[in-house]
Amino acid sequence: MSSQTSVVNLTQTPNKPARSESLFTKGLRRLWRDRLTMMALFVILVFSLLAIFADVITTHILRIDPNETNAIYNFEPYGAVSDLGVHYLGTDDIGRDQLARLLHAGRVSLSIGFFGAVASLTIGLSIGIITGYFGGVVDDIFNWLITTLDSIPALYLLILISAVLSPTAEALIFVIALISWTGIARIIRGQTLAIRGLDYVLSARALGASSFRIMFAHIAPNLISITAIVLARGIGNLMLAEAGLSFLGLGVLPPQATWGNMLTKAQQFLTQGPHLIPPPGLAIWISVLCLYIIGDGIRDAFDPTQTN
């Protein structure tokens, strides 16, 4: 009986042709409904806005310069008042306002994470697609390079390069990108290898598409969701790397504040200034956590095996 009804249903012309929804829009809709991911996205957005407008906020609202020292008012607790104004997050060992520094540090930390991840993604994506597509000697050479780079802990490499070049914040972005593209390249290479053998790629080649066109017009668009996941996690990882490096006194150097180097001297001042530790530490932790959640959220939303 039931098979008969379905046959009847099939033969009926529907009044409105059902709009076929692409996987991408379906994924976006699922993402929109995922409250945790949306919350994380909101937090990152707020952090980014605070970082972008750090200048405006410190000069017009707080009226405190992040690098102005004040020897009399050092190690002031949260909410202390000095002749400069209110120090909502207190002051450090040379009397600099911690809230103003935190805002300016966020600008450096977030942009190193973001631009570093974009740069390493660009390198990793191109190398991954090219090696996965061509294989052969190119693949072997890059495989050797990737395995070599992966064999040295990233922090050692970063320490080594920072010690040699003592990079500025801008240069550090490239240094970090040059080290951290290997993981992305590996993933993309694997995906490209899988896609390369699919029928639609073969038909594109049969129609005479060039290798370049196949790689970037036919294969790359299929890597968008994995790219988004890698980007979100990558920003988080690079922020952790930069923070660790700056904490060790090898990354971005003071007076330019980053969330990492605000904690460099925290250990020395464990007695006088324990209040200096939580704000920058929590700022990194929360940002990285939100970025990881966003990465996981995108992965779940765009997983083609998921059904709604």
Next chain:
Amino acid sequence: MFKYVVRRLIQAIPIFFGITLLSYFLMAITPGGPVAALTFGSRMSMEDIERFRVELGVNDPLSVQYIRWLLGDDWMRWDSDGDGISDRAVLISLTGPNGEVLPPGNRYGIIRGDFGRSFSKRRPVLDVLIERLPGTIELGVASLIIGGTFGIIVGVLAAVNHRKWFDHITRVLAVVFDAVPGFFFALILLLVFAKTLGWFPLGDRCQTLITDSCPPIYERLEYMVLPVFSLAIGIVSGWSRYMRASMLDVVSQDYIRTAHAKGLNARQVWFRHGMRNALIPIATFLGPAITGLLGGAVITETIFNYPGVGRTVIEAVGARDYPIVMAVTVYAGVATILGYLLSDILYGLIDPRIRYN
């Protein structure tokens, strides 16, 4: 199996060369170089410095310098008739700038374990490393055992209690602690448990004695608690997630259904049939875990003032002590290669489905 190990070792050779090339040329492009670091502030005349440069070999082409560092120079300039004066030379010159005969090469190269002399400590690099290695190894092994055990237990319990509160809470905690910056976590531990509560020492490997050595581990456990905890937390959060996924994967297999159908009790099925098979993929984590621990050691050892390889790197970078920095980079690379090899071998040994041929 033996064939596989040999093949993997042969495959590791180009990677080893890659690591040495990378660490050498990064150091070679350093402004000033080793001569500036060695002669800075000393009262050497220009001639002495020039002679010193020739003896150190920094005037040679970079490729020759790299080969000297890698393979040594005792075969580059040597004494063939036994009178103590060198008379034969390949690749490098026999005589100095003023025509005097230079002494025979005395370097053996890192291949033969000669990492040169430390600039700042004025003794062989290998001695410094061997002295500092136990600190890193004891922290690494302890946190691997403790973190791994806890991670596996938490992962199994989360899978057994799938979609119950224990599962939800541990999953959230795993994400939260995956994102924590290592140094921040360590600082908080110091602040709370050492500074405020006074339960543990603020740092160091043991009570500082006049002699530079420490008593056996069991007499100074309190010094290890905080550093091991801060290293292990990352392992717990990572491994518990993988163990949970692996366990859920295994319990959906047919042989688990068979075990249930045979009438075995749930505990036996979960732990004898489920967990033992779910553990297999965990073996592949050993390699990455070693890299992670070596990286984490830099920060942990610096914060807890623990004399290990990680802190040695930071000290060496500060002192521009390149031989040490290069040696540690090579050592970290070799440790990682061996770690990956070890986890692949383990994987093959415990999983009968894997055949290496």
